[in-house]
Amino acid sequence: MIPRMHRSHRVAGALVGSAVGDALGAPFEFGPAGRFSARFPSPARGAHTEMCGGGSLGWEPGEFTDDTQMALLVATSLVERDGLDEADLFDRFRGWAAADPPDVGVQTRAVLGSGLAWDAAAAEHFRRTGRAAGNGSLMRTTPAAIRFAREGRAATLDAARRISALTHGDPATGEGCAIFHELMRVALEGEDPLAFLPFALIAVPAEHRARWAAVLAEDWTPEQATESNGAVWPTLGQAVWALRHGRDFAEVLRLVIDLGGDTDTVAAVAGGLAGAVFGMGGIPMRWASVVHGRIPGHGNRLWRLADLQQLAAALDGGVQQSYDPGVIPRIGPAEVLPGIWAGNLDGARYSEGDFAVISLCRLGDPFPHPVHRLAYLADNEHNADIDAVLADILDDMAALRAEGHRLLVHCHGGASRTGLVLRGWLVREEGMSVQAATAHVAERWPHLGLWNDSFTAALHRLRPDG
Numbered sequence: 001m002i003p004r005m006h007r008s009h010r011v012a013g014a015l016v017g018s019a020v021g022d023a024l025g026a027p028f029e030f031g032p033a034g035r036f037s038a039r040f041p042s043p044a045r046g047a048h049t050e051m052c053g054g055g056s057l058g059w060e061p062g063e064f065t066d067d068t069q070m071a072l073l074v075a076t077s078l079v080e081r082d083g084l085d086e087a088d089l090f091d092r093f094r095g096w097a098a099a100d101p102p103d104v105g106v107q108t109r110a111v112l113g114s115g116l117a118w119d120a121a122a123a124e125h126f127r128r129t130g131r132a133a134g135n136g137s138l139m140r141t142t143p144a145a146i147r148f149a150r151e152g153r154a155a156t157l158d159a160a161r162r163i164s165a166l167t168h169g170d171p172a173t174g175e176g177c178a179i180f181h182e183l184m185r186v187a188l189e190g191e192d193p194l195a196f197l198p199f200a201l202i203a204v205p206a207e208h209r210a211r212w213a214a215v216l217a218e219d220w221t222p223e224q225a226t227e228s229n230g231a232v233w234p235t236l237g238q239a240v241w242a243l244r245h246g247r248d249f250a251e252v253l254r255l256v257i258d259l260g261g262d263t264d265t266v267a268a269v270a271g272g273l274a275g276a277v278f279g280m281g282g283i284p285m286r287w288a289s290v291v292h293g294r295i296p297g298h299g300n301r302l303w304r305l306a307d308l309q310q311l312a313a314a315l316d317g318g319v320q321q322s323y324d325p326g327v328i329p330r331i332g333p334a335e336v337l338p339g340i341w342a343g344n345l346d347g348a349r350y351s352e353g354d355f356a357v358i359s360l361c362r363l364g365d366p367f368p369h370p371v372h373r374l375a376y377l378a379d380n381e382h383n384a385d386i387d388a389v390l391a392d393i394l395d396d397m398a399a400l401r402a403e404g405h406r407l408l409v410h411c412h413g414g415a416s417r418t419g420l421v422l423r424g425w426l427v428r429e430e431g432m433s434v435q436a437a438t439a440h441v442a443e444r445w446p447h448l449g450l451w452n453d454s455f456t457a458a459l460h461r462l463r464p465d466g
């Protein structure tokens with residue numbers, strides 16, 4: 001069942017989910033199957049998580065690779081040019097490749113370094129070599145799928161093929177991107193992309209349809225792949241297979257990374273789809289909080305979670321918002337529960353560095369604290385799956401407390417969202433009734449806000465008898 005949520009949650013989930021998958025899979029690239037679960041047999045929620053970094057190229061924990069670097073070039077070109085400008089996008093790709101990023105596909109590097117024009121380079125490479133069915137155009141296409149989804153089936157199929165053809169001359173790769181765009185379009189509308197697969201395949205020309213139908217079939221498994229997952233067919237096939245069998249975003253990513261091989265790319269593709277299905281709130285905050293990276297050849301800007309969320313909104317026709325309110329009067333930190341402090345935005349921002357901070361509101365720049373988690377929680381009635389988000393927050397808090405960290409929980413004003421989590425901790429960890437937990441927090445934290453009825457309802461679902 002596809003959860004109900006506002007479209008903006010799915011849009012943010014798609015772009016962030018793709019980057020998260022890329023960064024999560026990068027340390028396991030070209031390794032054997034099962035390495036991810038062998039290293040992390042259960043969720044790692046303490047100070048050190050599954051965003052472990054490393055790998056053959058020495059990635060930082062949470063650092064995204066060429067997959068997301070190219071995706072951000074697609075996204076910024078689409079936003080700044082107000083649509084698809086192939087020459088502009090190709091120039092951005094070429095500037096990026098010239099800066100010698102550490103992880104570039106052989107085919108992409110050859111096309112971008114050929115010196116040929118945007119409308120000839122990929123086609124000439126394919127004519128000369130006959131090889132152009134890698135997954136390098138599929139890995140970067142999530143932003144375009146978001147941008148053209150609102151324009152309907154014909155527009156999104158056309159954009160997928162044209163953007164793919166900039167670097168991948170084999171039409172099969174463009175058809176893979178087209179199918180992905182259609183699945184994303186349906187997911188962003190809140191429908192089941194898996195149920196839509198037969199209709200997506202109708203758009204594929206007959207000469208390519210059978211091969212795509214085979215890897216996207218309900219009974220297909222990764223063991224049936226006839227190529228490595230560096231090729232476009234098994235990449236999309238594995239992503240769809242994981243979406244079909246994963247119960248949530250985290251399980252989808254675990255499934256694809258455990259397949260081994262080109263783990264960053266397959267996880268980027270799967271993460272985009274899973275993010276659209278499960279929404280931004282479905283992405284574990286311990287992963288989303290640390291995702292980051294730069295785009296070689298395009299300045300020294302460090303892209304972080306808030307930047308990805310704002311860019312996703314712009315791709316979908318929304319307004320890019322600044323989440324940084326400037327300086328506000330500080331409240332807290334004050335110890336409200338044993339080992340758990342509360343505060344407002346600036347009370348947390350300027351707190352001592354040994355706090356493990358749980359931010360419940362959107363931020364501009366993250367805090368300097370070594371352990372900092374950012375939850376996707378709005379103070380309204382439109383949280384996509386508040387129960388899952390609250391459980392994610394409380395699970396991380398429990399793991400961090402078990403490691404001996406002082407916790408600092410805050411939202412913008414330190415009232416409603418902060419109060420939800422403090423009360424939730426008492427309900428779940430101390431066995432209090434909702435009424436008793438509310439009275440306990442109110443006595444120790446006078447800033448508690450109780451206006452959000454959906455928060456109180458979520459607490460009652462934590463303890464139905466209370």
